[in-house]
Amino acid sequence: MAAIGNRGTVTEAAGFDADADVQKLRGAMKGVGTDEAAIIEVLAHRTIAQRQRIKEAYKQAVGKDLADDLSSELTGNFESVILGLLMLPPVYDAYELRNAMKGAGTEEACLIDILASRSNDEIQAINAVYKKENGKSLEDAVVGDTSGMFQRVLVSLLTAGRDESDTVDEAQAVKDAKDIYEAGEARWGTDEVKFLTVLCVRNRKHLLRVFEEYKKISGREIEDSIKREMSGCLEDVFLAIVKCMRDKTAFFAERLYKSMKGLGTTDSVLIRIMVSRAEIDMLDIKAQFLKIYGKTLYSFIKGDTSGDYRKVLLELCGGE
Structure with missing residues (x-):
């Protein structure tokens, strides 16, 4: 599916000045305490490309890595959002997949969300980044961490060989x-x-x-x-593929809804979708959310999160 313009809530900041942003970020981390509002103000309102330029300018001016400095100042879900915003899309996806398979147990939902919804080009980019950063292929990692037919579906998706033409036979x-x-x-x-x-x-x-x-x-x-x-993961992955084919934005709206409804919040899902779709189709995901559930995504996030974590997610959501 060709992108029709930019349907994201995050768009290019006008009059962008990477050095001025670096000064703001340095100021936010200087001395005792951290000015989280200033960090949100900069990073939630810059595109991924602009954030890369901020990272370069920061390293040049300070001789340190911006992500490392932020990581030492921030904690919890807020930190996860901010660090996610600093990564290029395939890097963020590879990072999320790696985390989903680290240690005991696997967060299958992460494997499904990412691999069922990305295009061939996106999957190829994720494969390349994963290999470079982990010294082994994503396929090997998936095979080592999953089994049965679920594993076979993921391996098939990882080949990035889906027909992407418009031909219907x-x-x-x-x-x-x-x-x-x-x-x-x-x-x-x-x-x-x-x-x-x-x-x-x-x-x-x-x-x-x-x-x-x-x-x-x-x-x-x-x-x-x-x-x-x-049943189980196999059912989940096939359903995800069907839903993404029907309407990817409705798929993400449903994932967001389920991450917040009922008791507790599945923050990993909420963060991953808000960060990875903010610049792509968040406007459409919001519209679908309202259409399907009769409530705004904004109101759900507001009622389900708190503190700086809530503030940054609401900025990425882009108002009611």
Whole structure:
């Protein structure tokens, strides 16, 4: 999908002056205490490209790394947001994936959110950064950390080989829908490979056609069949792929909603989406959120977070 202009809440700061920003940031970290408001004022209102220039100017002026200095001043979720804002998109994604697989247990939601929603170019960039920074391929890391059919779906997504053309092959779409139906609803047990082959390989337009056809054959939306036929991470990753194909912004709106509704907040999900989509499609995610849930994303964040963490997220959200 081609980006239609910039649908982000974060846009280029006019009259940008990297050196002036460096002075503001230095001032915010000088002496006792930290001026978090000044840090938010600068970093939440600059584009990723502008932040890279601030990082270079900071290193030149101070002889130290801006991220390191901020890290020693800040803590918790607020620190996570600020450090995320300083990274280029593939670097942030690779960093998040690495963290999701560190230590005992795996944050599968992170693997799913990122790998199901990124384009081929984005996945190739993430693969390159991951290899460079961790000395081993992302595929090796994923294989070492996941298993079964879930692992196979992630490995397929990591090849970054999805057809990204606009071509819909009618006969193939009908066959694909039939294959999935026969692999799932129409038989005892599920042949998940058939789902993988269709959902991880075909282009978006073709898949939308497959989903229509599937509904005709089975009388059900494909999402409902996936929920009936599968469970756990495999169900989650297939649902994420289908939802991203239908409407990526609605997928992110739902992830944000679920991260905040009910008891407690899944901050890792909230932070990852707010940071990674702020400059891409946050305006559309907000519109979807309001449309689906009848409440603003802004009001949800406001009611669910606090302190400087809340302040920076609300800036990234860009008002009601």
